[in-house]
Amino acid sequence: MNWRAVRAIVRKDLKVVLKSRAVLIPLIMVPLIILVILPAVGGVLLANANPNSPEIADFRRESAMFFDNLPGTIGDRLDQYDNEVQRVTYVIFNLFFPSMYLLLPTMVANVIAADSFAGEKERKTLEALIYTPTTDRELYLAKLIGPWVAGVAVGWLGYIAFALIVTATTWPLMGGVFVLDLAWLLLILWVTPAAAGIGLGAMVLVSSRVSTFQEAYQLGGVVVIPVLLLLFGQIGGVVYFSPLVALITGAILWAIALVLVVYGARTFHRGELMARL
Amino acid sequence: MASHAIETHGLTRRFGATTAVDDLSLTVETGEVFGFLGHNGAGKTTTVRLLNGVLAADGGQIRVLGHDPATDGPQVRARTGVLTETPSLDERLTAIDNLTIYADLYGVPTGQVNGRVNAILETFGLAERGREKVGGYSKGMKQRLALARAFLHEPDLLFLDEPTSGLDPVATQEVHDMIRHVSREEGRTVFLCTHNLVEAQRLCKRVAVMEHGQMVAVGTPHDLAHQIGADMRYTLEIAPDQTGAARDAVKAIATVSSVEASDAEDAELTLTVSDREAVPDALAALGAAGVRVYAVIPQQTSLEDIYMALHQRKGGAS
Numbered sequence: 001m002n003w004r005a006v007r008a009i010v011r012k013d014l015k016v017v018l019k020s021r022a023v024l025i026p027l028i029m030v031p032l033i034i035l036v037i038l039p040a041v042g043g044v045l046l047a048n049a050n051p052n053s054p055e056i057a058d059f060r061r062e063s064a065m066f067f068d069n070l071p072g073t074i075g076d077r078l079d080q081y082d083n084e085v086q087r088v089t090y091v092i093f094n095l096f097f098p099s100m101y102l103l104l105p106t107m108v109a110n111v112i113a114a115d116s117f118a119g120e121k122e123r124k125t126l127e128a129l130i131y132t133p134t135t136d137r138e139l140y141l142a143k144l145i146g147p148w149v150a151g152v153a154v155g156w157l158g159y160i161a162f163a164l165i166v167t168a169t170t171w172p173l174m175g176g177v178f179v180l181d182l183a184w185l186l187l188i189l190w191v192t193p194a195a196a197g198i199g200l201g202a203m204v205l206v207s208s209r210v211s212t213f214q215e216a217y218q219l220g221g222v223v224v225i226p227v228l229l230l231l232f233g234q235i236g237g238v239v240y241f242s243p244l245v246a247l248i249t250g251a252i253l254w255a256i257a258l259v260l261v262v263y264g265a266r267t268f269h270r271g272e273l274m275a276r277l
Numbered sequence: 278m279a280s281h282a283i284e285t286h287g288l289t290r291r292f293g294a295t296t297a298v299d300d301l302s303l304t305v306e307t308g309e310v311f312g313f314l315g316h317n318g319a320g321k322t323t324t325v326r327l328l329n330g331v332l333a334a335d336g337g338q339i340r341v342l343g344h345d346p347a348t349d350g351p352q353v354r355a356r357t358g359v360l361t362e363t364p365s366l367d368e369r370l371t372a373i374d375n376l377t378i379y380a381d382l383y384g385v386p387t388g389q390v391n392g393r394v395n396a397i398l399e400t401f402g403l404a405e406r407g408r409e410k411v412g413g414y415s416k417g418m419k420q421r422l423a424l425a426r427a428f429l430h431e432p433d434l435l436f437l438d439e440p441t442s443g444l445d446p447v448a449t450q451e452v453h454d455m456i457r458h459v460s461r462e463e464g465r466t467v468f469l470c471t472h473n474l475v476e477a478q479r480l481c482k483r484v485a486v487m488e489h490g491q492m493v494a495v496g497t498p499h500d501l502a503h504q505i506g507a508d509m510r511y512t513l514e515i516a517p518d519q520t521g522a523a524r525d526a527v528k529a530i531a532t533v534s535s536v537e538a539s540d541a542e543d544a545e546l547t548l549t550v551s552d553r554e555a556v557p558d559a560l561a562a563l564g565a566a567g568v569r570v571y572a573v574i575p576q577q578t579s580l581e582d583i584y585m586a587l588h589q590r591k592g593g594a595s
């Protein structure tokens with residue numbers, strides 16, 4: 001394995017992404033909204049909410065099904081709080097956010113892979129790359145690493161931003177850090193890389209069938225979103241976010257991602273890429 | 278084997294019903310500039326791809342620099358440099374970035390990368406604009422940068438697909454000088470795909486002519502003239518008022534197949550002859566007729582004439 005060549009391609013792909021507005025805008029805006037703006041606004045509102053206000057009571061009543069069916073561990077955790085606003089805050093940031101959060105590494109990996117696989121074809125820069133002394137395997141690996149690393153990095157940095165903002169805005173209400181536990185750690189270290197892998201794998205699947213970044217981006221989304229919705233829809237219906245759920249979700253995502261990536265490796269041959277240029 | 282940079286036997290590649298390269302057998306010697314001629318769709322680019330192991334052949338054998346590109350692609354490509362038809366540059370990056378990435382990909386020793394990149398930008402007249410994004414370059418600048426990239430790792434064998442397309446005459450001249458230099462001074466082999474026949478005539482020791490994937494002729498331009506049975510042509514400089522007399526004098530010679538006035542003032546006559554002996558015969562006849570001949574200028578059959586003759590012959594046959 002020629003790591004110097006692999007590194008050069010990874011660096012090039014990421015550098016090119018940083019220079020493209022069409023790619024960069026979704027990459028910045030979506031995480032910004034989900035992990036910074038939403039938690040900040042929500043945190044400030046909750047921190048200033050009156051525990052006896054009718055809105056809180058309404059919310060609690062509307063979500064009665066949800067609150068009354070919480071598993072024992074979460075119920076016990078909620079019992080430690082002494083008012084409804086604290087319980088609602090805990091539930092929103094710990095049970096609703098994780099599945100939204102997981103969309104990010106998936107989306108980032110997906111968009112960057114769209115640029116690096118299909119965008120390269122579109123910009124006609126693939127041909128020179130194919131003529132280099134890299135092997136098919138090196139080329140494929142290099143194409144995978146860039147989007148994957150970017151997806152994981154955005155996921156991790158995004159989580160740090162999210163945790164800081166939530167903690168800071170709700171400090172007066174919660175009096176401490178409440179979005180860091182075993183479930184979150186598993187989500188970040190085990191599920192996030194797998195989610196990025198799904199975004200990447202979906203692109204590997206569609207990249208040979210498209211010739212522009214836009215097509216790849218759209219078709220990639222079409223493949224990724226149902227997988228995630230299906231998974232979270234299923235899980236959300238029966239179980240609540242917990243370490244075990246994180247473990248299982250991660251395992252399923254890893255399995256799907258690996259299948260897609262291995263399938264991609266079998267079809268990634270420069271001869272076929274060249275014939276389709 | 279060592280003296281052949283490229284050797285193929287029966288090389289064939291099909292795309293659906295099209296046979297892009299059809300039973301191609303050819304040899305390119307180390308250090309020569311080999312011209313690969315053919316009109317659009319003749320199979321030139323496909324051949325370059327096959328020779329670099331980036332496209333699989335449907336049949337035939339290939340040796341490039343002693344390796345089979347189908348199995349040893351990376352070894353072959355480490356020693357070849359390819360200028361593709363489209364420059365294939367990252368337009369969002371600077372020229373320096375573009376070259377540095379390829380220096381890494383081709384394994385230029387790490388300590389030499391910066392020096393090599395700056396030197397080659399200098400050579401190709403891009404040093405002052407090396408930090409600009411390639412997207413803002415003119416067509417000719419992109420072409421020069423792509424050429425610079427092909428030369429960057431000092432390959433033993435260069436494949437240049439239309440290297441001067443889009444270049445102005447001065448830049449074209451510079452590229453021609455560069456090709457001659459790498460071939461003569463540095464002993465590198467150049468495989469030059471072109472439909473510019475003047476370029477081929479200037480640069481190439483030997484050329485191959487492709488038609489519909491088949492090689493219809495190969496050899497030096499001189500060999501090819503013989504192969505197609507091209508007649509020899511000589512231009513005579515005479516006094517303008519003697520044109521009529523001169524025509525009458527040479528017409529009678531059996532080996533002279535045609536006589537044309539090739540100058541507006543009738544001061545030149547061009548004889549097309551089938552045998553060199555026609556020249557002394559014509560001079561004797563002209564002398565006898567009192568025509569004063571100031572010069573006899575042999576006209577080389579141009580590659581263009583050869584190419585057109587081959588093209589027509591092939592077109593008529595198929």
Ligand SMILES: Nc1ncnc2c1ncn2[C@@H]1O[C@H](COP(=O)(O)OP(=O)(O)OP(=O)(O)O)[C@@H](O)[C@H]1O
Binds near residue numbers: 296315317362
């Ligand atoms: N990837 C491909 N898919 C289908 N047909 C192809 C492909 N590549 C080449 N061909 C066909 O093979 C033939 C030879 O093409 P090639 O590009 O090698 O010609 P060329 O001599 O380089 O032409 P030009 O001077 O226009 O560049 C053409 O008929 C072309 O349409």
Ligand SMILES: [Mg+2]
Binds near residue numbers: 321322323362438
């Ligand atoms: Mg071509």
